[in-house]
Amino acid sequence: MRASAPLPLLTAVLAAATLLSPASAQNLSDTQLDALKDNLWLAAQQTWELGTESQALLESDASPYAVFFNSSLPPPPGNQSLSDPYSYAALAPVLQIAYNAAASRSNSTGPQPVMYAQGGAAGDPASLGVAILLANWTGAPNPPLDVPLNATDPRGVNFGQGVTYARAAAEQLEYLLTVVPRTDDGAISHRIEQVQLWADFTYMVPPFLAYYAVMTSNQSLLQEAYTQIKLYRSYLLDNDEGLWRHILMGNTNVDTGFWSTGNAWAAAGMTRVLATIQRSPWASSMGSEMSDLTTWITDIHSGMYQYLDSDTALFHNYANETDSTNTGRSFLDASSTSLLASTVYRLALLQGIHTHVPDAEKSRKALSASASSNGVPSFSSWGTGDGVGPATSFTATHPSSVSASSLSSSTATSSYSLPTPSAAVGADLSHFSPQMWLTPVVDPYNWAAQGGSSPEGQAFVVEMYAAYRDWVEVGAPGINAAVRLGPGAPVWSVAVAGIMAVAMLVC
Ligand SMILES: *[C@@H]1O[C@H](CO)[C@@H](O)[C@H](O)[C@H]1NC(C)=O
Ligand SMILES: *[C@@H]1O[C@H](CO)[C@@H](O)[C@H](O)[C@H]1NC(C)=O
Ligand SMILES: *[C@@H]1O[C@H](CO)[C@@H](O)[C@H](O)[C@H]1NC(C)=O
Ligand SMILES: *[C@@H]1O[C@H](CO)[C@@H](O)[C@H](O)[C@H]1NC(C)=O
Ligand SMILES: *[C@@H]1O[C@H](CO)[C@@H](O)[C@H](O)[C@H]1NC(C)=O
Ligand SMILES: *[C@@H]1O[C@H](CO)[C@@H](O)[C@H](O)[C@H]1NC(C)=O
Ligand SMILES: *[C@@H]1O[C@H](CO)[C@@H](O)[C@H](O)[C@H]1NC(C)=O
Ligand SMILES: *[C@@H]1O[C@H](CO)[C@@H](O)[C@H](O)[C@H]1NC(C)=O
Numbered sequence: 001m002r003a004s005a006p007l008p009l010l011t012a013v014l015a016a017a018t019l020l021s022p023a024s025a026q027n028l029s030d031t032q033l034d035a036l037k038d039n040l041w042l043a044a045q046q047t048w049e050l051g052t053e054s055q056a057l058l059e060s061d062a063s064p065y066a067v068f069f070n071s072s073l074p075p076p077p078g079n080q081s082l083s084d085p086y087s088y089a090a091l092a093p094v095l096q097i098a099y100n101a102a103a104s105r106s107n108s109t110g111p112q113p114v115m116y117a118q119g120g121a122a123g124d125p126a127s128l129g130v131a132i133l134l135a136n137w138t139g140a141p142n143p144p145l146d147v148p149l150n151a152t153d154p155r156g157v158n159f160g161q162g163v164t165y166a167r168a169a170a171e172q173l174e175y176l177l178t179v180v181p182r183t184d185d186g187a188i189s190h191r192i193e194q195v196q197l198w199a200d201f202t203y204m205v206p207p208f209l210a211y212y213a214v215m216t217s218n219q220s221l222l223q224e225a226y227t228q229i230k231l232y233r234s235y236l237l238d239n240d241e242g243l244w245r246h247i248l249m250g251n252t253n254v255d256t257g258f259w260s261t262g263n264a265w266a267a268a269g270m271t272r273v274l275a276t277i278q279r280s281p282w283a284s285s286m287g288s289e290m291s292d293l294t295t296w297i298t299d300i301h302s303g304m305y306q307y308l309d310s311d312t313a314l315f316h317n318y319a320n321e322t323d324s325t326n327t328g329r330s331f332l333d334a335s336s337t338s339l340l341a342s343t344v345y346r347l348a349l350l351q352g353i354h355t356h357v358p359d360a361e362k363s364r365k366a367l368s369a370s371a372s373s374n375g376v377p378s379f380s381s382w383g384t385g386d387g388v389g390p391a392t393s394f395t396a397t398h399p400s401s402v403s404a405s406s407l408s409s410s411t412a413t414s415s416y417s418l419p420t421p422s423a424a425v426g427a428d429l430s431h432f433s434p435q436m437w438l439t440p441v442v443d444p445y446n447w448a449a450q451g452g453s454s455p456e457g458q459a460f461v462v463e464m465y466a467a468y469r470d471w472v473e474v475g476a477p478g479i480n481a482a483v484r485l486g487p488g489a490p491v492w493s494v495a496v497a498g499i500m501a502v503a504m505l506v507c
Contacts, residue, residue: 026368028429033060033465035425035436040458041093047101047117048204049444049455051127054097055207055272056459058130059466062090065134067207067272068346068470073214073279077137091138098135101128102168103143111175114168122180122192123201129172129208133215136165173212176205183249187231196250197235199262201228202269210276219282225273226289233296236266242303243319246447257329259447260304260315260336261456267300267343268463275350294351297343301356304340308359313366315340317442317450329448334431335441335457337363338464345467354478361479364468367438367461370428 028036037057044053058066065075101115113125114132134140142164181189183197188205190198206225213221236244238258244266246259274293277286307319314332316322321330344360347353424434431439433453438461443451471477 026365026370028368028461028465029425032425032429032432032436033462035423036432036438036458036461039436039453040455040462043453043458044455046124046444046455047113047115047120048124048127048200049459050097050101050115051124051129051131051204052456052459054094054128054131056462056466057093057097058091058134060462060469062094063466063470065091065094066466067211067275067279068349068467069279070349071279072281073211073276074137091134094131095135095138095140098128098131098140098165099143101125102132102135102163102165105163105168107163109167110171111179112171113175114172121190121198121200121204122176123188123190123198123204126172126176126208127204129169130211132165132169132172133208133211136169137215140165169212173209176209183231183235185231186227187235188228191250194250194252196247196253197232198247199232199236199244199259200265202232203265203272204269206269207272207276210273210280214276214280217281219280222277222280222282222286223289226277226286226293229270229273229293229296232266237299241320242299244300255447257321258303258319260317260319260333261339261442261447263300263304263319264336264339264343264460267297267304268339270297270300271343271346271350275346278350294347294353297347298353298355301340301344301347305356305359308363313337313359313362314440317447331442331450332440333442334367334438335444335454335460338367338438338457338460342460342463342467345464345471348478349467349471349474352477354481357478357481364464367431367464369430371430 037060040053040056044050055066059068063069064071067073069075104116105114106112106116113120113122114128115125117125135142176188180192181195183189183195187197188201189195190201190204206228209228210222210225213219213225233244235248236246238245241258243258244263246255246257246262247253248256270293274290274297277283277290277293280286283290304315304319307322308315309322309332312332314334314337316330317333317336318330323330341360341363344356348357426432426436427434429436433439437453438457441451441454441457443449444454444456445451
């Protein structure tokens with residue numbers, strides 16, 4: 001029989017894959033992840049950093065409250081829900097972030113962002129909205145009425161006094177729906193001063209709209225979360241590449257490039273909305289929306305993973321700008337690599353799509369590798385830039401020269417205080433400083449420059465590991481996706497796929 005001929009080869013290929021796969025398994029330890037989270041906790045300051053942090057901590061440490069948890073939404077209300085497996089203690093850091101945000105707000109009534117942000121984006125504060133909604137839902141103490149007045153605080157006197165979480169969330173929603181300008185067809189701007197669309201918006205706003213919808217039993221708002229994504233995609237997607245452009249419209253900051261973090265923000269925001277719809281009471285009537293979101297996420301996966309750097313399993317800062325002799329904005333970036341990998345595990349869990357699971361595994365292992373393991377440059381060869389040494393505060397000056405030719409030599413600067421470093425638990429890792437700062441990363445405040453330490457990048461690793469853990473828990477579905485073809489696949493393609501899988505594992 002013709003079909004039987006390649007089978008011995010296939011068997012050998014599968015056996016080789018099985019032997020290689022567990023032997024090369026690499027994980028960050030809990031101690032390393034804790035140090036990474038400590039840095040995140042102390043360094044996150046901007047609205048979107050705090051919002052992303054709250055989401056990362058939910059997914060990793062209070063997962064029954066995350067939309068990815070495999071049970072219906074909303075979660076059980078109030079403190080009855082806080083018995084096992086729902087732990088109020090696990091939620092405490094997220095509630096603290098919500099508290100700080102609400103306490104920083106003006107106590108005047110009316111549409112406004114949930115957290116004060118000087119010169120910030122209209123969309124970014126909404127990333128804190130899920131934490132605020134959870135604080136309301138679980139009956140966490142609202143910010144007190146007696147916050148001392150402080151006239152020298154740039155946020156003004158009276159901030160946050162007596163603002164309930166429910167009111168903070170409602171006014172944030174109203175602000176987005178009625179104050180922030182829109183495109184003619186209804187896409188809510190990411191900026192307040194002009195209509196401008198950023199890929200980042202997808203992570204900041206639609207997941208909040210969707211969560212608000214399930215918390216208040218309002219399906220039309222869930223539909224709006226989907227509609228905003230659809231509108232954003234219609235503007236930002238480049239059909240040829242399958243990738244999203246970063247920033248369009250408006251007269252400053254326009255960035256038509258395929259910024260990798262922007263694509264990861266978009267995929268991750270869509271994944272959260274997909275999960276929210278799927279766990280909502282309206283899942284059965286929103287099949288086409290779920291199917292669209294699934295397609296749109298997989299489009300980004302296909303668009304991005306074709307450009308995954310084969311030596312390092314990292315993306316370049318701009319996905320398609322892969323020329324390693326270019327010393328500009330196209331350095332390798334571990335931030336976007338982590339966030340996109342998280343969406344691959346999530347999509348495997350939500351929709352059983354495994355196409356890029358081997359890619360995500362390759363990236364996760366590379367990012368978790370010790371300096372002594374094969375094929376990955378050691379940490380020192382990434383340069384010894386800002387944020388990696390035992391400094392307690394610094395003005396970041398990006399490395400003027402690095403030994404890896406593919407890295408940027410930007411001299412842009414940014415500044416914020418670094419936390420007191422934890423013990424050097426990352427000493428042997430390739431992609432972390434001894435104090436567990438992810439590297440190399442794009443500067444979170446300047447997307448064209450390589451940065452030293454990135455709070456959002458720290459959060460993305462936490463999200464990647466939370467997704468990985470959940471995926472391992474249900475048996476690591478799709479771990480050999482490249483060799484697991486459907487029953488209709490011709491035998492030759494199975495053999496070829498097997499050979500490719502082995503080649504990939506060996507690389
Ligand atoms: C803010 O709250 C304080 C204390 O409740 C109150 O005295 C003050 O008038 C409030 N300010 C505004 C603008 O509502
Ligand atoms: C606040 O929580 C209560 C339940 O305690 C819920 O009924 C209400 O809808 C929530 N409000 C918002 C804005 O989520
Ligand atoms: C929920 O638990 C917190 C912490 O114990 C407590 O402060 C709060 O009052 C409780 N809320 C409700 C509605 O029981
Ligand atoms: C007032 O707020 C400013 C800025 O947050 C802070 O630096 C200062 O220490 C505060 N002063 C008092 C008396 O709390
Ligand atoms: C759903 O939310 C929208 C936006 O806030 C609001 O206009 C509408 O009245 C809400 N619908 C219901 C049934 O509460
Ligand atoms: C990458 O895509 C951008 C945006 O379309 C384009 O301008 C640029 O030429 C592309 N770069 C490469 C190296 O293909
Ligand atoms: C989610 O829960 C359902 C019902 O308990 C179960 O059939 C399904 O396998 C679970 N999915 C995952 C990915 O755990
Ligand atoms: C990696 O993590 C997974 C999930 O937590 C665990 O099952 C596995 O044993 C770990 N592997 C190693 C080598 O530590």
